[in-house]
Amino acid sequence: EDQVTQSPEALRLQEGESSSLNCSYTVSGLRGLFWYRQDPGKGPEFLFTLYSAGEEKEKERLKATLTKKESFLHITAPKPEDSATYLCAVQANNQGGKLIFGQGTELSVKP
């Protein structure tokens, strides 16, 4: 069964304290892995798509990487406005378009 597990469930950082979020996945043929950010009371906001192992993508303080079993979202020198829940999702080959989401990591950055 296709599955996505994110860790930790919650992460509290001080402003400027870099860290990484983990997304482990089991899927029968990975078409793509997606990272989203979700603020309370809002819909998920698209961040990155990763297609194959070894690929990396960056956006401001965020950098996403992908291996054959997991993805990392690295946050460098975070700011309070980076506080949100970060969601990881996979799309499998031959499964149409549906995304399989992890439970998310709730990130809190204190000034």
Add this chain to the structure above:
Amino acid sequence: NAGVMQNPRHLVRRRGQEARLRCSPMKGHSHVYWYRQLPEEGLKFMVYLQKENIIDESGMPKERFSAEFPKEGPSILRIQQVVRGDSAAYFCASSPPSSGLREQFFGPGTRLTVL
């Protein structure tokens, strides 16, 4: 330049009533997906539609739930005879009509409360 639009943003229904949730995809997008986020749970896929076609409804509960995406107008997720367990946030996402990998862009959601 509008994103995915959903309405209403908040919906309150009593047990046994019907709930209708609407989703207008981004301009140029012809694929619509519905997801449900129960309290303290992750997003779960419900249904994938293209214009006038249901492509994948493997995540839809077998009873009381239906979805459509007509040739004209928004996509509708309909829940008949709602129960308290239907209380959740319902999100719609859309993607463009390209082959292969498609990023999905989400709307703000409809928060359904069943009294």
